Amino acid sequence: MKVAYWPGCVSRGFTPELHGSMAAVAPLLDIELVELDRACCSGAGVIAEHSQELADTLNARTFALAQAVQGADLMMNICSTCQGAHSESQERLDANTEYRTHVNGTLAAEGLSYEKGLTNKNFLWLLVEEIGLENLKKKVKRPLTNLKVGPFYGCYIVRPTDRLGIDDEHPRDHYLHWVIEALGGTVIDYAGIHKCCGFPIITMNKEASLKQAGRHLGDAMDADADCLVVPCPLCHLNLDLQQPGASKVVGRKLAMPVLHLPQLVGLALGLDPKQLGMSKHVVKPTSVIDWSSAVVGAPAAA
Amino acid sequence: MAEYTLKLRRYDPQTGEAPYYEEFQVDLEPHRSVLEAILQVKGEQDGSIGIRCSCRAAICGSCGVRINGKAGLACHTHLEHAAKSGVNADGKTILVEPMGNMPVIKDLIVDMDAVHWKKIQRVTPWLINKQPVPEREYVVPHENMVDVTQTMACIQCGACVSDCLSMEVDPLFVGPAASAKAYRFVGDPRDAEQFERLKDLAEDPHGIYDCTHCFNCIEACPKGVAPMNQIMRLRRIAGNDHHIVDRNNGERHERAFVSLIRGYGLLHEAELLPRSYGGDSWFGKFHPAAGQELLESLPIVVKGLMRGKMSPKLAMLGHRIPKADLTAVQGIYDKVEGKDRRYELNLYISGYEDEPEAADSGAAEAQPAAVGAGDGMPSAPGPDPNRPTAASESESA
Numbered sequence: 235m236k237v238a239y240w241p242g243c244v245s246r247g248f249t250p251e252l253h254g255s256m257a258a259v260a261p262l263l264d265i266e267l268v269e270l271d272r273a274c275c276s277g278a279g280v281i282a283e284h285s286q287e288l289a290d291t292l293n294a295r296t297f298a299l300a301q302a303v304q305g306a307d308l309m310m311n312i313c314s315t316c317q318g319a320h321s322e323s324q325e326r327l328d329a330n331t332e333y334r335t336h337v338n339g340t341l342a343a344e345g346l347s348y349e350k351g352l353t354n355k356n357f358l359w360l361l362v363e364e365i366g367l368e369n370l371k372k373k374v375k376r377p378l379t380n381l382k383v384g385p386f387y388g389c390y391i392v393r394p395t396d397r398l399g400i401d402d403e404h405p406r407d408h409y410l411h412w413v414i415e416a417l418g419g420t421v422i423d424y425a426g427i428h429k430c431c432g433f434p435i436i437t438m439n440k441e442a443s444l445k446q447a448g449r450h451l452g453d454a455m456d457a458d459a460d461c462l463v464v465p466c467p468l469c470h471l472n473l474d475l476q477q478p479g480a481s482k483v484v485g486r487k488l489a490m491p492v493l494h495l496p497q498l499v500g501l502a503l504g505l506d507p508k509q510l511g512m513s514k515h516v517v518k519p520t521s522v523i524d525w526s527s528a529v530v531g532a533p534a535a536a
Numbered sequence: 537m538a539e540y541t542l543k544l545r546r547y548d549p550q551t552g553e554a555p556y557y558e559e560f561q562v563d564l565e566p567h568r569s570v571l572e573a574i575l576q577v578k579g580e581q582d583g584s585i586g587i588r589c590s591c592r593a594a595i596c597g598s599c600g601v602r603i604n605g606k607a608g609l610a611c612h613t614h615l616e617h618a619a620k621s622g623v624n625a626d627g628k629t630i631l632v633e634p635m636g637n638m639p640v641i642k643d644l645i646v647d648m649d650a651v652h653w654k655k656i657q658r659v660t661p662w663l664i665n666k667q668p669v670p671e672r673e674y675v676v677p678h679e680n681m682v683d684v685t686q687t688m689a690c691i692q693c694g695a696c697v698s699d700c701l702s703m704e705v706d707p708l709f710v711g712p713a714a715s716a717k718a719y720r721f722v723g724d725p726r727d728a729e730q731f732e733r734l735k736d737l738a739e740d741p742h743g744i745y746d747c748t749h750c751f752n753c754i755e756a757c758p759k760g761v762a763p764m765n766q767i768m769r770l771r772r773i774a775g776n777d778h779h780i781v782d783r784n785n786g787e788r789h790e791r792a793f794v795s796l797i798r799g800y801g802l803l804h805e806a807e808l809l810p811r812s813y814g815g816d817s818w819f820g821k822f823h824p825a826a827g828q829e830l831l832e833s834l835p836i837v838v839k840g841l842m843r844g845k846m847s848p849k850l851a852m853l854g855h856r857i858p859k860a861d862l863t864a865v866q867g868i869y870d871k872v873e874g875k876d877r878r879y880e881l882n883l884y885i886s887g888y889e890d891e892p893e894a895a896d897s898g899a900a901e902a903q904p905a906a907v908g909a910g911d912g913m914p915s916a917p918g919p920d921p922n923r924p925t926a927a928s929e930s931e932s933a
Binding site: 243244246247248249250251271272273274275277278279280281282283284285286287288290291292295325326329330331333336340341343344389390393394395402407408411423427428429430432434435437438439441442443445446449475476478479513514515516 | 620623624701702704705706709741742745746747748749750751752754755768771772775776784785786789790791793794797801802803804805808809812813835836839840843844845846850854855857858861864865867868869871872873878879880881883886887888889
């Protein structure tokens with residue numbers, strides 16, 4: 235399938251391994267990525283905090299660019315925070331014609347216009363709803379047997395449930411569990427699964443921010459996880475890049491590898507850790523690499 | 537009738553014994569409330585269970601508990617729904633625990649005075665009249681009053697306080713319920729001290745900039761108060777209307793973020809940090825506050841560079857969108873920011889178009905597509921049609 239692909243800022247900035255691993259995984263899943271390289275930052279909730287109209291107009295521009303991609307089935311992102319910020323803007327734009335017309339008036343200078351009803355999905359949602367778990371299972375070359383993975387969803391793709399289309403038919407707050415299982419891994423249950431990584435307040439209250447990250451990492455260690463998996467690069471910054479700092483704040487030694495979702499998928503689809511940029515992490519995913527080298531050469535699943 | 541297993545967290549601090557979980561079987565119709573199940577068990581199996589309740593109709597706010605890990609009113613949650621909620625739900629077991637972030641008095645009863653009411657008192661929860669007081673009534677624009685009714689819908693149940701993830705790590709955080717209460721007066725045109733209220737909450741190291749934007753309070757609230765949205769509005773008015781530059785970097789962070797996107801189209805991470813501490817210019821990094829922070833982050837930066845996470849070029853220069861697009865983005869900034877008044881769409885007041893249509897076409901609902909359209913927050917304050925059956929049906933108190 236062809237998607238209008240929004241990588242976000244951080245995946246091309248401080249977590250380049252996310253963008254890289256997505257590009258490596260896409261062809262294996264028959265996803266054609268048409269990158270929205272003209273679009274700007276989603277505002278991550280901060281621009282909306284400053285001015286809703288500014289955030290909504292910038293995001294409407296991104297949506298209009300996505301809708302202009304010929305033959306694309308939908309828009310896809312790899313950042314929970316972008317998903318959340320985009321969904322918030324889209325909720326307002328879709329709810330009120332007068333408002334949408336007003337915003338489109340600003341976009342007219344560039345000849346762009348957003349038409350109500352864009353489908354915009356995080357890679358996680360796309361995996362389950364478009365590619366399908368059965369189909370995904372068939373593509374697995376190296377099942378994640380005995381790899382104990384702790385899901386970490388991040389806030390922006392699980393709340394608020396109404397805005398994000400989470401209901402009994404679409405329990406999107408369970409999808410990461412399902413994907414780990416479909417890839418052959420073992421889901422680790424721990425307290426932090428649906429909690430906040432603390433990143434949004436890292437410059438305002440560093441101690442509280444890192445205490446959040448540190449607790450979740452510690453809880454996952456106590457639950458005997460080999461690694462965590464996140465669909466959000468900002469969570470990755472607080473959980474991986476800041477892990478040494480979090481370790482100091484919570485007063486315990488932490489060594490928990492944190493993988494981006496496309497990295498975990500790529501691993502199961504047979505790519506090697508280096509190809510997926512795992513050497514770029516601050517916390518070396520030693521347990522994952524050891525695991526993968528132990529199973530390299532093992533017969534592929536039928 | 538259906539059978540459910542009620543798993544209650546039992547704890548009586550006065551006994552000196554550790555908390556434990558106890559299971560009870562109940563036989564009730566699926567549309568009955570969790571509170572009815574608890575009261576049935578209390579009446580027929582174990583009279584020592586501690587639960588606080590009164591109206592049984594989601595009005596008094598007494599029966600806040602955690603059901604399958606999520607805070608809510610026991611009287612406002614159907615058994616059927618409760619048994620299905622949560623990642624580990626089995627359709628039969630309902631885990632009921634006391635609310636979080638507050639000390640337990642006994643079993644499901646928490647000490648609201650120790651946390652919730654203290655926070656409410658902290659925000660000066662009364663109107664300070666503008667002077668002179670008019671001879672007759674104050675005349676207030678209709679829209680302003682409808683706006684504050686969202687926060688007035690709060691029934692002080694404490695569900696948002698229970699699930700606040702910032703308060704979990706920083707118990708001094710003013711928290712969602714008190715912040716919503718603060719907005720009730722900040723948003724009231726009759727109040728004389730909007731600036732003072734905001735300055736107080738912005739400068740408090742555990743004030744409005746301590747919110748981590750996790751949406752848990754929005755999810756927990758049974759009345760659609762959306763406390764986090766109110767916190768964002770407090771920040772917006774403090775920073776934009778009153779230019780309150782706080783010592784927590786809240787306003788600086790926001791300003792730096794917004795202007796970096798104007799300058800680059802994409803986030804320049806390496807510039808955001810120093811500017812949040814040192815002020816919104818390229819020179820921000822030379823401010824003493826930024827210097828100290830940069831020094832502290834140095835080991836991480838070095839590690840990042842060594843691992844090839846970021847290149848020195850990216851760290852120095854950032855990344856941008858193409859020039860023509862950046863010009864278009866800046867045009868949007870100029871147009872929107874150039875206005876005298878902010879134009880905001882408040883969905884609480886305006887509601888959603890097409891809502892009835894979405895409700896009667898079942899086919900449209902089968903599609904997961906349009907995210908969030910057609911449902912969501914209540915469009916007007918008032919009783920929720922989904923709440924459990926009327927109190928009169930159940931046994932007397």
